[in-house]
Amino acid sequence: MGPQEFAYLLQGLAWTLVLTAMGFVGGIAFGVIVALMRVSSVTWIRLIAIGWIGLFQGTPLLMQLFVAYFGLPLLGFNLPAWAAVGIALTAHASAFLGDIWRGAIQAVPRGQTEAAMALGLHTRSLMIDVIMPQAFKLSLPATVGFLVQLLKGTSLAAIVGFIELTRAGSIVSNQIYRPLLVFGVVGAMYFAMCWPLSLWGRNIERRMSAGVSR
Template structure:
């Protein structure tokens, strides 16, 4: 593998990280809205949020990317691969993070919510000052675990022509006919990103277990 091919792989890594960041950050905003809707007590909001979660958790991510890229094009809205995969991963992340955070919100002791109500705190203050700080702490291990899965899932973006790390590796291996070397390096790069995150998630989970004793 020559220098230009290695730099091409790093370019693919850059887009993998960028796609993961956009999917996670924007998906976090959507996920928070979904989690709040699921725990709002308003039946209509809860049903809409539950339907959204069921749709995106019950269908393959690959199919979701196909629908966004090709489905919208058939409807007359032609988007480039970068925008399409960003939308697809954002919608996917919003559903999973929304369910993770819904569980974390419901895991906050009811007594604390009742105490906040007794102090005449409105819904916004209850969430901001009492519920969400604890829910975020509870959800951190699962949230980091999802981020690891999201980073690995970006490899599916190659199916619609987006050149992230996996597709870059495939292109390079087709050029130099050294698939074991190139794809082995791709695996090392994925591992170098995901393994430290997995360690952080495991450490946070152990700390929470100790604190709960």
């Protein structure tokens, strides 16, 4: 495998990072909404969030990619491949992150809410200034863990023909007929991205556990 093939893999790696960023940032934006809807006191709002979470957690990411890539054009949305994949990853991430943050919000001690209400804080101020900062800290290890899963999940975009790292590896492998070498390099690239994130998540969890035990 020469410099040209390695450069092609790096281009695929760049697209993997772009897709991960799109899905994660979009998932954060919509995940916050899903989490707040999930803990809402209004029944129909809560049911919509439960349905959204159940739909995307209960179906494979591969199927979601197929629906976004082939289904959206049938509805008149002629999107480039990267946009369709980004939409699917965003919807997928919003369901998982929304559920993670829902659990974190509900894990905040009820005494915090009661104390804030006793001080006369409105519901919006209670959520933004009291509940969400604590919930964010509680959810950080699980959020980082999901980021690792999302990064690896971008490899499924190869199924719809998008050239990210895995697809780039397949193309290079077909050109030089050395699949073990090529996918060894591809695997090393995924490892180099995922392992530091996993260590970071464990470190955060360990520090939080140490703080709780004191």
